[in-house]
Amino acid sequence: MRVVRSVLGVLFALLGLIIGAAGAVAAFWLVGPDDTIYSGEQHLTSKGLAIASAPSLLDRHGPTLHVNARSTDGKPVFVGVARDFDAASYLKGRAHTELVQVEYPISLSTQDVKGAAGPLAAPDTLDWWVAKASGAGTQELTWPIADGPYSVVIMSADGKTAPDVQADLGIEIPDAFLTSLVVFAVGLVLLALGIFLILFRGRRTSTPNPVPAAQGGYGPPQHGPQSPGPWSSGAQYPGPQHPGPQHPGPQHPGPQYPGPQYPGPQYPGPQYPGPQPPPQQSPAGPLRRGVALTAVFALVSGCAAIPEPNTVRTLTRPAVTDETATAVIEHYNEVNNAASSKRDGKLIATVEGGNVLRQSQASFTISRALDKAGKELTTPYPYTEPVVGAPSFGSYPMRFVSSAEMSGTSEYRHLGVWERETAGSPWLLTFSAGPKKAVQLPDLAGVRPATKSDDAKLVAAPQAAAKALAEYLTAGAKSARAASFAPSTEITEYLANVARDKAEALDEPQYFRTATVTTTVSEPPTSFVTKSGTALVFVYLTRDYLATAQPNSWLRWVSGPVVAFSPSTVRHDNALTKKSLVDAALLIPPKGGGKIRLVSLESQLIDAGGY
Secondary structure, eight states, X not given: OHHHHHHHHHHHHHHHHHHHHHHHHIIIIIITTTTEEEOOOEEEEOSSSOEEEOGGGSOEESSEEEEEEEETTSOOEEEEEEEHHXXXXXXXXXXXXXXXXXXXXXXXXXXXXXXXXXXXXXXXXOSOXXXXXXXXXXXXXXXXXXXXXXXXXXXXXXXXXXXXXXXXXXXXXXTHHHHHHHHHHHHHHHHHHHHHHHHOOOOOOOOOOOOOOSSSSSSSOOOSOOOOOTTSSSOOOOOOOOOSOOOOOOOXXXXXXXXXXXXXXXOOOOOOOOOOXXXXXXXXXXXXXXXXXXXXXXXXXXXXXXXXXXXXXXXXXXXXXXXHHHHHHHHHHHHHHHHHHHTOHHHHTTTBOHHHHHHHHHHHHHHHHHOTTOTTOOOOOOEEEEEEEOOEESSSSEEEEEEEEETTOSSBEEEEEEEESSTXXXXXXXXXXXXXXXXXXXXXXXXXXXXXXXXXXXXXXXHHHHHHHHHHHHHOTTOGGGGGBOOOHHHHHHHHHHHHHHHHHHTOTTTEEEEEEEEEEOSOOEEEEOTTSOEEXXXXXXXXXXXXXXXXXXXXXXXXXXXXXXXXXXXXXXXXXXXXXXEEEEEEOBTTSOXXXXXXXXXXXEEEEEO
C-alpha cells in the first residue's frame, strides 16, 4: 500500500511541478495582467519600402493583435492592417520584406522579396486600411483579428524610404492571464497532493491476541472443543514478566492456572479466523481519476483559449465608402477646374484616365489652337450631391458609379465611372456622360459588376448591345439594328451630324470622290447590374471619318477644331481623316422588359489629318 501511495505521489508531484511551472511561466513571463503575449522588441529592416506579414501568419481569428513600432532614425513610421489582396496589389512589383514567422517571445523571421525600388503612394492617404497608425515616435496599433487572410504592413510614413524599425508584436487572448493563474494553482495543488502521498504513513493495523491453548499453559494449542477451567472467566491477572527463554513443562491434565508470562521466541501455531486488514486499493482508480481531472481542466481552461482557425479564404469589400467617394469627386472638381483654367494635360491626368483623359487633353489642344490668349475659356461644371453605387470586389481594378448634380445647369446631370487600377493608384474618372435629368436612371444602391451569367437574363448581352449600337450609328436610321433600341433624340442628332459631315465633302465633287463615316466599338463595355436586374452599360465607340480625293487633286483641312491637329498649311494628296471618341450610356432591361434605352450619347474630336 505504501509503495502504491509513493508511486502515485511521485506521479502527482511531477505532474504538478510541470503544470505549475507552465502556469507560472505563462502568467508571470509570457502573458502578464494585460492578457497579451509579446514577441519582444525586434529590430526589423528592409532593402525595399515595406515589411509585410504573409497572410498565412494570421491564420486564426478572435484574439486582439498589438503592434508597436518606432523608427530607429526618428522618422515617422506607418503601421497598418489590410486585406491580403489590397496589400498584395499595393506592394506588387516593389521590393519589400515579408514577415513569415513569429516565435513568441523569441524572434521574427523574414525574407526579402525582389522588385522595383520606386516610391509608393503615402500609405496614410489610402482608404482601404482596416486599421492604421502613423506618425513620429512609437506607433501603437490594436486590431481584433478578423476571420480571413489579412496582412500587417510596417513602412516609412512617406512611402519613399526603406523602413528601419524596432517592432514588438503581441497577441491578446481573453482571460489568458486568469487561465495561466488557474493552471499554476492546479499545478500547486497536484504538487502538494503528490508530496502528501509520498510522506503520509497510514496507521498500522493491530494484531489480534493469540487464542489460549485448550490444555496446559505450554505447548501448541489443541484443536477441537475446549473445556473451560475453573478460572476460564473473570478478570485475568498477569503475573510478573521476566525476560528469558521459554521452557516447556510437563503436561498435566486438569484445570489450568495461568502462570507467569515470559517473553521469548514464538512458535507458529495453527491460524484461527480473526479480524482481517482492509484490502489494498488498486492504483488504477486514483490514477484514472487524476488523469481525467487533468484532461478536463486542460479542455476547459487551456483549449478554450486557443483561437479559432480561419474559415474565410477569400475577402471582398465595397470598392469605396460614400464618404470616400464624395471626397474623390470633390478633389476631382478642384483639379479639373485648375487644369481647365491652365489647359494643363498633365494635371488633368492625375484625376482622369482612359478615354476620358484622351477627350480632355484633345479639348485642351483644340482650345489652345483656337483661343491662344485664353479669353474664351469655359469653367467646368462641378459635380455636387453625388449618389454612389459601389460594388464589392476582391481584386483590382475596382470601380464605382456616381450620379451627381452639375452646378450651372438645370437640364443635365453627370453620370460617371471611377476606377482604381491598383491599391496604390488614385481614383480616376474613366467614363463621363451627361444625361438629361428627364431620363430616369435606376437605383445605384446595390449595383454589382455584370458577369457572363447575366447575359442570358438580359434582352441583349452588353457586348452585343455595344456592337449593335455601332452598326446602327454606321448604317443610319434604316439599319436593321434600329429595332433593338427605343427611340432616342440623341441618336437622331448623332445621325444628322454624320449626314452633314458627308454632305460637306460630297458638295464639292471636284475635290472629293467619296466620304464615309464608320462607327466601331473601341473597347469592351463596362457593365453593372442593378437590383432591378437592369444593366447599366458604358460604351466607348470610335467614329472614323474618311474623305478621299479625286485623281490629281490634293486636300487640306481649312478651319474648325480639326486644324488643331492638322494645320491648314498641310496638304494631303489622297484623303482627309478625323477621329472622334463617342461615349454612350445604355440601359439594358431583363428579358421581357422592353428595348435597349440610350441614356447619353456624346462625341469629342481627338485627332485629324490625312494621307
